[in-house]
Structures are given as C-alpha cells and as structure tokens.
Amino acid sequence: MTQDIDIARIAALVGAPARAAMLLALGDGRALPAGDLAACAGVSAATASGHLGALREAGLLDIVRQGRHRYYRIASAQVAALLESLLLVAAQSPTRALRTRVDQRLQAGRTCYNHLAGRLGVALCDALIEREALRIDEEIAHFTRAGVALLAGFGLDTRALRHRPMSRTCIDWSERRHHLSGPTGVAIYRRCLELGWVRHHLDSRAVSVTKIGARGFQSTFGLAM
Amino acid sequence: MTQDIDIARIAALVGAPARAAMLLALGDGRALPAGDLAACAGVSAATASGHLGALREAGLLDIVRQGRHRYYRIASAQVAALLESLLLVAAQSPTRALRTRVDQRLQAGRTCYNHLAGRLGVALCDALIEREALRIDEEIAHFTRAGVALLAGFGLDTRALRHRPMSRTCIDWSERRHHLSGPTGVAIYRRCLELGWVRHHLDSRAVSVTKIGARGFQSTFGLAM
DNA sequence: CTCACGCTTCGGTTCGCGCCGAAGCATGCT
DNA sequence: AGCATGCTTCGGCGCGAACCGAAGCGTGAG
Numbered sequence: 001m002t003q004d005i006d007i008a009r010i011a012a013l014v015g016a017p018a019r020a021a022m023l024l025a026l027g028d029g030r031a032l033p034a035g036d037l038a039a040c041a042g043v044s045a046a047t048a049s050g051h052l053g054a055l056r057e058a059g060l061l062d063i064v065r066q067g068r069h070r071y072y073r074i075a076s077a078q079v080a081a082l083l084e085s086l087l088l089v090a091a092q093s094p095t096r097a098l099r100t101r102v103d104q105r106l107q108a109g110r111t112c113y114n115h116l117a118g119r120l121g122v123a124l125c126d127a128l129i130e131r132e133a134l135r136i137d138e139e140i141a142h143f144t145r146a147g148v149a150l151l152a153g154f155g156l157d158t159r160a161l162r163h164r165p166m167s168r169t170c171i172d173w174s175e176r177r178h179h180l181s182g183p184t185g186v187a188i189y190r191r192c193l194e195l196g197w198v199r200h201h202l203d204s205r206a207v208s209v210t211k212i213g214a215r216g217f218q219s220t221f222g223l224a225m
Numbered sequence: 226m227t228q229d230i231d232i233a234r235i236a237a238l239v240g241a242p243a244r245a246a247m248l249l250a251l252g253d254g255r256a257l258p259a260g261d262l263a264a265c266a267g268v269s270a271a272t273a274s275g276h277l278g279a280l281r282e283a284g285l286l287d288i289v290r291q292g293r294h295r296y297y298r299i300a301s302a303q304v305a306a307l308l309e310s311l312l313l314v315a316a317q318s319p320t321r322a323l324r325t326r327v328d329q330r331l332q333a334g335r336t337c338y339n340h341l342a343g344r345l346g347v348a349l350c351d352a353l354i355e356r357e358a359l360r361i362d363e364e365i366a367h368f369t370r371a372g373v374a375l376l377a378g379f380g381l382d383t384r385a386l387r388h389r390p391m392s393r394t395c396i397d398w399s400e401r402r403h404h405l406s407g408p409t410g411v412a413i414y415r416r417c418l419e420l421g422w423v424r425h426h427l428d429s430r431a432v433s434v435t436k437i438g439a440r441g442f443q444s445t446f447g448l449a450m
Numbered sequence: 451c452t453c454a455c456g457c458t459t460c461g462g463t464t465c466g467c468g469c470c471g472a473a474g475c476a477t478g479c480t
Numbered sequence: 481a482g483c484a485t486g487c488t489t490c491g492g493c494g495c496g497a498a499c500c501g502a503a504g505c506g507t508g509a510g
Contacts, residue, residue, distance in 0.1 A: 006315035007308070008245035015237030016498070021229040034457060047499055049458050059318045070457070078317065082310040083232070088303050090231035093284045241468070259487060272469055274488050295487070 013058055014086065018043045019051045023060070023074070027083050031064050031071035116189050120198075120209065127223040154220055156191055238283055239311065243268045244276045248285070248299070252308050256289050256296035345423075345434065349413075352448040379445055381416055
C-alpha cells in the first residue's frame with residue numbers, strides 16, 4: 001500500500017522532537033525566521049536549516065522571503081489541523097498524566113527559550129501595550145519612545161539591541177496570547193534575573209516571581225500580580 | 226517545552242512504515258489479531274509484537290482478548306481522527322502527485338497481502354453476500370452451507386481451512402468497503418491464480434482480470450465485470 | 451567596496467531504532 | 481497429557497537519521 005509510507009513519511013517528519021518544536025512554535029500561523037526556530041528547537045542553525053528544508057519539501061511549511069530574513073510558516077490549515085490532532089492524542093496519552101502537574105506550574109510563569117512566557121509573559125506584554133510602551137504592527141513588536149524610556153528606567157539600554165526587528169511576538173501555547181520574544185524579550189528576562197525579580201527552577205523551565213519582583217513589576221510596568 | 230516531545234513521541238510512533246500500515250489497517254475500527262497485522266505490515270511476528278506493544282502503551286491501541294487470539298483495535302476516535310488528518314496532509318503533499326497514476330491502477334484490482342482487494346475484491350465480497358454464500362456477523366465473515374458448496378464447485382476444500390474464524394473482512398482503503406481476507410481470502414486468491422482468472426503484475430500489487438477470469442467470475446459467482 | 455549577518459551546504463560522527471531468529475510462555479485442540 | 485499455534489521476550493545486527501563545526505553564498509548596512 002503506497003499510502004502507508006505516505007502517512008509514515010509525514011508522521012516521521014513531525015516525529016523528531018526538533019521538528020515538532022518548530023511546528024508547534026509556528027502552530028498559530030505566524031511566520032518566524034530560521035534562527036528563531038533553531039533556538040525554539042534547541043539545535044544549531046545547520047541542523048535547523050536541514051529540518052526546515054525537509055518540512056518545506058514535504059509541503060508542511062511555506063517560506064516567505066523578506067529582506068535578508070527567510071520567514072517560515074505553516075503551509076496550510078490541514079497541517080495546523082494535524083498538529084491539533086496530535087496535541088489532542090498526546091494529551092490523553094497515559095504517560096502524559098505524569099506530567100500534568102508540572103505543566104500547571106509551567107503555565108503560571110516560565111521561559112520560552114530565554115524569554116518570559118506563560119501567564120507572566122503574556123501579562124507583561126499586555127501591560128506594555130496598555131501603557132503605550134509597545135505597539136504591534138503586522139505581528140512585529142515596536143517599542144514607542146515612551147517604551148524606550150520605560151526600558152531605560154528598568155535598566156535596559158535599548159541601543160545595545162541593534163537587531164531589527166528589535167523584538168518579536170510569540171504565541172504562548174497555554175495562553176494562546178502574545179508575549180515578547182526576540183533579543184528584547186531575552187534582554188528583559190535577563191534583567192529580571194539580575195534584579196532578582198524572578199527565580200529560575202533548575203529542573204524545568206518554570207520561573208516564579210519573588211516578592212521584590214512583584215513590587216518591581218507593579219511599580220515599573222503597572223503589572224498587578 | 227514538554228509538549229513538544231509529547232507530540233513528537235506520538236508522531237514518531239506513527240512515523241514508522243510498519244506501524245503506519247498497522248494503524249491504517251485498523252483505521253475503520255475493526256479489531257485484528259497480531260498475526261494479521263504483521264502480514265499487513267510485511268514484518269515478522271516478533272517485530273509486529275514490539276510495535277503493537279509500543280502503540281498500546283502509548284494509548285493508541287486497545288487490546289481485546291478473545292479465545293487464544295488477542296485482537297488489537299484503535300483506542301479512541303481521536304486516534305482515528307489523527308489518522309484522517311495524516312491522510313489528508315499526505316494526499317496534498319507534493320511528492321504524492323507522482324504516485325497518483327499508479328494508485329488509479331491499484332484501485333481496480335490488487336492484492337492486500339495475499340488476498341484480493343480493490344474494486345475486484347469488494348465486488349467479489351458483495352456478490353457472495355448477495356447470493357447468500359456469505360454472512361457477516363460482528364465483522365466476522367461466515368460462509369453459509371450454500372457458500373461452502375459454492376467454494377467446493379470453485380475447487381476449494383473448505384475443510385482444509387480449519388482456522389476459526391474461517392475468514393475475516395478487511396476494509397479497503399480506496400473503496401472504504403469490505404472484502405475477504407484471512408485464510409479463506411488467501412485461498413480464494415491462490416485459486417484464482419491457479420485457474421488463470423487473474424494475473425499478477427510483478428512490479429506492484431496490482432492484479433488484472435483475464436478473459437477467462439471474467440467469464441469465470443460471472444458464471445461461478447454471478448459477478449459482472 | 452567591504453564587512454557583518456543570516457542562512458544553507460558539506461563532511462563526518464554518533465546513537466537510536468527497526469528488524470530478525472531463536473527461545474520462552476500461554477492457550478486451546480486432540 | 482501432549483502437541484500445535486499464536487504471541488511475546490531476548491540478543492544482536494545494520495541502516496538511517498539527527499547532530500555539529502566549518503566553509504560557502506547572498507543580502508543589507510556602513
């Protein structure tokens with residue numbers, strides 16, 4: 001049966017953890033550059049490039065050239081549906097039950113490859129937008145003049161972050177909402193660690209907000225914990 | 226994130242051709258014994274057993290003990306939906322286009338691991354049921370007294386086939402309909418070859434009906450070609 | 451023009467896993 | 481009881497693929 005190997009080919013493509021991480025990062029339809037996806041998957045650029053090429057060749061991913069970047073995104077709604085199906089089956093898989101407790105902790109606050117995600121990451125992003133420190137156009141985040149000042153007061157020199165776009169948004173899988181990623185997102189997370197606002201648990205990607213942090217998020221970003 | 230590896234685990238499970246073939250054979254919800262699934266996947270019993278164990282442990286497959294057989298079946302509707310999703314994505318995958326021509330030939334008549342499938346297999350099964358030679362109860366096929374006589378006239382000694390159940394049904398993937406598998410299905414196919422009713426193409430699993438075969442199927446089983 | 455950056459290609463290593471044969475276990479037929 | 485049958489477990493083999501570092505290529509910035 002020829003179709004056996006067809007579906008096996010597709011499934012095997014999703015079956016490598018690195019590729020699964022990339023697909024999941026793209027799960028909401030955004031387009032991300034290869035470098036970000038490499039970071040998301042925790043592999044080198046070389047490895048990521050190979051994976052992305054394979055996914056594109058199989059028709060799972062589309063490529064959008066824009067400037068010097070090459071943005072990848074999910075090719076069709078069917079592929080997105082396939083990912084949803086997998087999530088559903090994975091969620092009810094028996095081995096999954098053991099992890100559920102950890103996941104709940106992760107939902108509160110965690111890092112998504114060196115930037116803040118979970119409820120904390122989403123709330124911070126919302127607060128920045130509400131204070132008009134951040135604007136999101138075309139799924140790319142820009143800090144306003146007020147935002148740059150705000151970050152300066154927070155101790156971040158935005159001039160040191162010369163990448164363009166300076167920051168990106170990333171949809172959180174538990175909250176299904178935006179949060180800050182990219183170099184700026186990473187810098188904010190690092191600064192939070194320096195200030196002792198959040199603490200990092202060694203055994204997982206979960207982070208928790210300290211007492212000092214709660215006050216800091218409140219006074220600096222207007223973020224009620 | 227932990228869920229990356231969750232969906233990767235599930236996808237990788239489906240990603241091996243042998244396991245994909247087994248899942249596809251079970252795709253319509255029937256329960257099949259391990260031996261049949263091994264044949265479907267074209268692997269040894271030892272290999273099949275390992276695969277089935279893994280699929281069961283992951284919650285993709287259920288096991289139903291009945292007599293000395295152990296029947297496997299798809300564990301949930303979600304798993305079936307996952308397979309459908311994969312079929313959909315595989316169908317629109319670019320590499321798929323190359324195979325479409327071959328598939329059309331296969332749809333007419335072909336073997337499904339040593340028994341007749343495709344339109345021919347389905348039509349034969351229908352004809353047997355219509356002539357009251359075959360009855361299907363609980364997805365297991367039984368030949369009636371008239372059916373045994375019919376097969377005897379065809380040159381098959383059904384007493385030589387002492388397996389119980391004597392025959393099984395198998396859903397054809399292109400027709401989505403029943404056809405005969407199991408020892409009886411295999412014996413019928415062999416007999417068709419002996420009589421020169423069908424010819425087997427070496428390069429694929431496609432079979433075609435000869436002129437003699439067309440007359441034979443007509444006179445013996447009342448099957449109009 | 452030149453440099454820097456992002457991405458891809460190439461070569462080589464390592465590790466996992468899919469596979470089988472043989473032996474072991476259980477179940478039901480004789 | 482004894483044998484046959486169906487399935488599983490074990491040990492070992494070999495292929496394939498995932499990974500990285502380094503080099504190559506194209507694009508935009510200075």
